[in-house]
Amino acid sequence: MRDNIEDIEVELLLAALYQRYHYDFRHYAKASIKRRLIQACNQLHFSSISALQDALLHEPTTLPRLLNYLTVQVSEMFRDPTYFRAIRERVIPHLRTYPSLKIWIAGCSTGEELYSFAILFREEGLEDRTLFYATDINPTALQDAEAGIFALDRIQKFTENHQKSGGRTSLSDYYTANYGRAVFDKSLRSRVVFSDHSLVTDAVFGEMHLISCRNVMIYFDRPLQDRAIGLFHESLSRKGFLGLGSKESLRFSVHANDFSEFDREEKIYQRIAA
Template sequence: MEDEKIEDIEIRLLLEALYRRYHYDFRNYAQASIKRRLRQARDRQGVATYSALQDKLLHDPAAAAGVLRFLTVQVSDFFRDPSYFKAIRETVVPHLKTYPSLKVWIAGCSAGEELHSFAILFREEGLEDRTLFYATDINQDALEAASRGIYPLDRMKAFTENYRLAGGKASLSDYYSTGYGGAVFDKSLRDRVVFSDHSLVTDAVFSEMQLISCRNVMIYFDRDLQDRAVGLFRDSLGRGGFLGLGSKETLRFSEHVGAFSEFVREEKIYQRRQA
């Protein structure tokens, strides 16, 4: 028990050091998740304690980058949860088609699987030419991977099935070629994408959006941080705009819930109220 208390103190100090030295704020992330990832980072760095890990990241930016890779989750799929994308296609897109121009924010874009899914969907629905996508993450490695659009070939079978279930109108293979040891997705899918470092924890609104998709990110936040993120989404969305969350996320307990109405309840798609 005493050792656990000491570890908790060490972790709090390490997260404070990470924020003050590099301006990445994980202090209000869910503690169970943070502990698990920091344990992996500590073992990978070959040190015995979190205090030793703190000393290393304070004096070695390369070590800090390694720790950040453990603290930021980079797991996604093309058309992950296909029913979500099917609902976007069938219920949200008809509303979006009434706008002369669109801005779509993929928050926590990871390595770009969800971004490319939306780019393909919008191309098939005739919205691509009027849409500007913002793909943001706090992990520079992830942003670089997203901007390359190259994924392992052994993942294509699952991606293709998700695409079919999401209501795809062609074949997923129409959008990629093979090369560089993987599936290289058409560069034109990224022609209207702005990739940017943005933190839901510390950064502010940067534009007015018609659609925000932030899925499986807030499950790693504590309640206060979740409220901050939802407030940011509220302020970023134009009236009548749409917000999509992950299957295990909800606005039900947020202090900002009154700003939204449930649009497709089972898929966690919400609409910014008009008034």
């Protein structure tokens, strides 16, 4: 018998979400998921997680609203500038040796990281030979990423980050400001494929030279982290690169030996050619 009713409700809701819509959050770290569900209940005015579950099953409009609580990450362009500096200074020289490149931004959310990479690759003269894949499980977030519009009050931080990352141009070259919004140049998306893809349930879809997946796996439990890392391993070319968030690591993974630490501090790994 369990005392904590909310924990029971969380499990039941996640089961319902999976059975009804095939969104699988059952192996996400529980404490964060529970926080987000309670926040969704409060802000969407449900009296309990069970009431939210009832609406989820019977009211089709509930799903996209709930997904925004369960998945959307507020990020920044060039978040952790030293990561992008390491990509620019240490990874790009390797990528330059390939005639064509495939880059996967896994869990791209509303696109901040994607636009960072597109700008960085343009600055480095690699954009024309690169195809970017930007994937997420949240269709609303993908639409936002594809629109490339960000609130103007976030741009100052983005600009600072871009400069700290070693940016060779001015961020203002890439957007036009109007009505409190920064609208990013659509040519930045001309080499981008946006796609619905789940690291939990979907498979390999191409051979990548670089995969960047930051602060996504941190929400997974260990077995699910291993699945995602295995998927990345299979998706990478020989000596392909994998970039993670600053507090993510392959150290505890069953796949740890399939990668070398390319930049320990910035959590950039390289697939060991085998």
